[in-house]
Amino acid sequence: MRQGVIEESAGGMWLWLLQRVTAVVLILGLSAHIVVTHVLNLGELSYDNVAGRLAMPFFVVVDFALLGAGIFHALNGLRMVLLDYGFSGRSQTMLSWGLFAFGVAAFGYGTWALWPWLTA
Amino acid sequence: MSQKDRETANVGAGLWKGAGMWAWLFHRVSGVVLALYLFAHIWVISRGAATGAEGFNTMFETLESPLFIVLDLFLLAAVVYHGLNGIRVLLFDLGVAIRRQKTLFWAVIAASVVIMAVFAYISLSFIASHGA
């Protein structure tokens, strides 16, 4: 009975591993992000401030890493949650591709949103 | 399992004795909350690109109202718990301290409380100093 399902769901190590890797990126990146924006800059949140920070190459890297890792981690996390509530076989495949497409779109949108800051 | 089987399945309570179950549930809930927030966040930031400096600063003002700061605190709690428990899970993945999962859970809770206390102090004094 289960044989078919088992074979269909071969793989999974990469997603599992990437969830861990992105978690590490997030924990480092988010700590930095929160400290910089909310602790050091508290009370001084303003367009210029943020723009100035975003122009620094180091923060460009951090923010893009955070954006990518965050999107992946969040979507794959949501996928893991949904898998536990009834997605298997074909619907699992469709879910995965759907979320993948959404992730790419979100990353594109995020980049577009960040763009003016970088070029400002 | 088919629907009928699920219905005849005997759902009981009292499975909540091990800390691991709570740890997982909080992690899952905070994870989903954060995931949904992330996309809201991207959208908010993108408003900056759309409206330019002026609109952005008005938005920040809204965000610095007490209501949003309190909401922010909840969000922060989710991040802090999820992050710390994430480290707990990562340790298990490295094969470390699996048999001490309960102690680690309480450590995560304790650390979360401390961190949140600090943030709450900073935020509340911010609200106080800026007046309502």
Added chain:
Amino acid sequence: MIYHELVIVGGGLAGLRAAIEAKKQGIDVAIVSQVWPGRSHSGAAQGGVNAALANHPESADDTWEKHAFDTVKGSDYLADQDAVVQMTKDAIPVIYELDHAGCPFSRFDDGRIAQRPFGGAGYPRTCYGADKTGHYMLHTMVEQAIEARVPMYVEWFVARLVVDDGVCRGVVAYDMVRGGFELFQAEAVVIATGGAGRVYSNSTNAIISTGYGMAMAYHAGVALKDLEFVQFHPTGLLTTNILMTEGARGEGGYLVNDLGERFMEKYAPTAMELAPRDITSRSIQTEINEGRGIGGKGYVHLDLRHLGAQKILEKLPGIRDLAIHFEGVDPIEEPIPIVPSQHYSMGGIDTDMDGRTTMPGLYAAGECACVSVHGANRLGGNSLLETVVFGRRAGAAAAQYIDGLDEFGRSAAVGEEALADVRDRVRSLANREGGEDPYAIRAAMASTMKEHFGVFREASVMQAGLETMMDLKARVTNVELRHAGGVFNLDMIRTFELEGMVDVALGIAAGALARTESRGSHARTDFPERDDANWLEHTLALYEPDGGPRLEAKAVGLGMFEPQERKY
């Protein structure tokens, strides 16, 4: 109707091994078992399994001949020596085969399979996996059967054999999970249903060890052999009779009476606690009878404290758990209260070395069979061995028998009658009114057997016991079934079992009363000596529907070893 060329009744070690062997030979074989095979009683075995591997530093010159000698001497010369030779020779490859199949035996430092001393053995030759040997062997065998893709009918209770024209052609079984009876047609049947311990109230056996499989063959006209030889294990827990393995003494445990004496020095000065089970049980019973039980009560102590926590945790972890959970005693801190308890049925379905019975198409192996390799007293660690050695041989013999059949025999449809018969039986049981309570009879039987056919036996006591048993047998015909049909109907299963149990118990009683000598586990106070002139022979019990069995004698297979006095 379900058809398989070979049906194996019972998924314990013997049944599994038989099935794997038949499968290897290309036979369409299936196992039908009352419990998932990995839950069979074999899994409760603790101490170990014997083979002259000569791995132990003190057993470098051990050989299968010495193993055979110990076995025959242990049996009080009632074992068939050709079968013993076969078993002890096969023991060595069988253990290696188990190891190759992944059985997690404990190891010596050099990586070889570890061995420990056991009662009645001249050398430490008992291979073990901590104190869970049976569990490890059973799971290994289940895994092998799964790999070999042997179909298993799990939770099917076999109610009777199908006999067509004197040939065994299948079984009728109750499908416990889905309900209803079903006919299994087959060319041959192997019975591997384990022991009959539960006819005694003080048994170490699983609750499903009722001897019903023996009774099925018995009712079909096959003789049961040597039933009167019932092994009492020296060390069962006081309140539950759960076994404390002989391995506990093998690792150095002491038996101590109320005076704090290691009383075994009076009874077996050389072997001490490692005398064979019959002798040790009698010694304990004597201490108790003479008032030296702990506090004058009916038990003595098994003391492991001097072994130290580390050794107990490493070698006897299961024993410790059992003592804690079931007796509330931690062996690291306190001695364990123990009593001799019914443990093993040396007797069983009369078979030859290949598991063949006198009925064509019917085979038996394991504890339900009597080959006989244990004679009047089984040595610890020989029974697990028996299940795999003779399970294999029975599977092979049945396969060969099936290969030799002509096509005509295969296709004939039989057994509808047997199926209808079982259904009628249930209906009539259920329709009876104001009948006997089967559980009252069961309880009366079990305590009668304990009181009247225990460690020591005597004519007048046994006579009274036999009369009670005859009475109970008459009452069984009046039992009433409160619930018929349905799924997982324990009432029905246990009532079926009762009918078989009473007949097996009667066989034990009749055989014990008739045998006017003391031999092995059969110790009569009125006939304390072994009587080779008259009684160096097996007892065969044949079923009579009314009253007790008809007894006959069968010659013992002698050979390598001349009968001599047993001294330890």
Added chain:
Amino acid sequence: MPEATFRIKRHNPEKLDDQNGTGGDRYDEFTVPYESSLTVLEGLFYIQEALDGSLSFRYCCRAAVCGSCAMYINGTYRLACQTNVRHLGDGPITVEPMPHMPVVKDLVCDMTDFFAKYETVMPHIIRNSAPPEKEIMQSPNDRKKLDMPVDCILCGSCYSSCPSVWGEGNYLGPAALLKAYRFEVDSRDEARKERLPRFDNERGSYRCHTITNCVEACPKELNPTEAIQWLKGAAVRRRLLGRAK
């Protein structure tokens, strides 16, 4: 004589269309007298024999080695045969089948899926080389690695307790994965790629979220979580770093 009150959850599939539509589900109370000690299993037998012959439950060894009698007793997973009423304090003893499992009747759960999953992990040794003449050597240290997993009695408690199993019936569950581990860590097992795909996927090890309910539930005090974590690591070592088993 002391007495114990048993509150037993009943389920009879044949009464599925009961007027109250409960599928024959109800709690029945029984009073069981005993002398000095009584296990829950003995109590169930007393009820079946003397009070209600239609009660169904699994049993075999009555010595905590066969795994038949796992149930939910006073809200915890226990082996009925190993649980003495004196351990349970005063008050009625509530006995239910293992939660989140389909029920066959009364306290008997349907274990079909449980065993089917166990079979999919290839629960047997895999050897590729010719067997030696004698035993396959194994150091006591290597043997020690087996101590934990070989004690599993496949009682199903862990499986019933795992939220990842409840959510989606295709997860292999802790018991099957523990079995895969039992062979993967065995120094005598020579599996290369054979068993790996059976557990190295999202119906296998990756579906475990280290919830550790299984550890809490196990009456043999085993640790399936540790085993599953090892399997995840082993897959990475083998697939990514190309290590042998």
